[in-house]
Amino acid sequence: MSKPKKNIAKRLIHHYRWLIVDEDTNQSKVSFRLNILNFLLLLSFFLLFSFGIIFLILKYSPIKDYFIDPQNTSQAALANKKELIQLNEKLMNLEDSLQANTIYLTAMSNVMSGRLSVEKVDSLMAKEIPILLDNANLMASEQDSLFRLQIAEEELQDFKSKPKEDNQLLFPPVRGVITASYDFTVNHLATDIAASKGDDIQTIADGVVIFTEWSPDTGNNIIVQHKNEMISIYKHCSQLYKNIGEEVEKGDVIASIGNGGELTSGPHLHFELWIQGKAVNAEEYIDF
Numbered sequence: 001m002s003k004p005k006k007n008i009a010k011r012l013i014h015h016y017r018w019l020i021v022d023e024d025t026n027q028s029k030v031s032f033r034l035n036i037l038n039f040l041l042l043l044s045f046f047l048l049f050s051f052g053i054i055f056l057i058l059k060y061s062p063i064k065d066y067f068i069d070p071q072n073t074s075q076a077a078l079a080n081k082k083e084l085i086q087l088n089e090k091l092m093n094l095e096d097s098l099q100a101n102t103i104y105l106t107a108m109s110n111v112m113s114g115r116l117s118v119e120k121v122d123s124l125m126a127k128e129i130p131i132l133l134d135n136a137n138l139m140a141s142e143q144d145s146l147f148r149l150q151i152a153e154e155e156l157q158d159f160k161s162k163p164k165e166d167n168q169l170l171f172p173p174v175r176g177v178i179t180a181s182y183d184f185t186v187n188h189l190a191t192d193i194a195a196s197k198g199d200d201i202q203t204i205a206d207g208v209v210i211f212t213e214w215s216p217d218t219g220n221n222i223i224v225q226h227k228n229e230m231i232s233i234y235k236h237c238s239q240l241y242k243n244i245g246e247e248v249e250k251g252d253v254i255a256s257i258g259n260g261g262e263l264t265s266g267p268h269l270h271f272e273l274w275i276q277g278k279a280v281n282a283e284e285y286i287d288f
Helices: 002-013 036-060 062-066 070-113 142-161
Strands: 015-021 028-035 177-180 191-194 200-202 207-215 219-226 230-240 253-257 268-275 278-280
Touching (some): 002 036, 028 036, 219 253
Antiparallel strands (some): 177 191, 191 268, 200 253, 207 219, 219 230, 268 278
């Protein structure tokens, strides 16, 4: 019984010469000496290496989802698809928001500079009407100026002392004489208030300054964005005290009365009030 085992062992370690011969010339091109045991070891190493590579691929690559569990694969694919759809929707919303903001700012710039006509955009252009003022009658005495300042401070303190839920009335931007009211029939979508040059212009409500610009027609202009899609526009300012992006509270001084621009004949404030994209009569919302 020992001879067959010895024969098998001898065959395993018996060396063979492997030759690669040119068929045409019968010349030996490559030769190497190898026994069966070496061949089996090399084959085993190659198979282990191959299985190791396949295992790593299936373990750590996306291909595993298609071989391990078809149900998990479909769920993972569905989750990825939903995530891609959500990301695409967010991207589209951001693009729409950016485009809307660009159009909005462009429209506001055109409104301020007077390049936008009412025929093109509903209620986006307030036609300036030159006003004739008697500057002599508008010159306030020192006593009148002190009295106006006292009244303005009392009104501001009264506004700020009220609870927010009871403080819905808009603050008057300036105290003066209304020389031209809102009149849509003549394209005058604003309220003109004559006052002394240098008087303070105050914001009507809490908000954020979204636009400041100087134009040849209306001089220095400033726009404030408020809550509930409300915008207030102040034109013909002498100086602007706030910059784009600054937050303001009701009654804050944002500019001063001026006489800038070609479409004016005296110091006054051209005030526009917009709600949900429409110009409205400010006298219906503010007690001037």
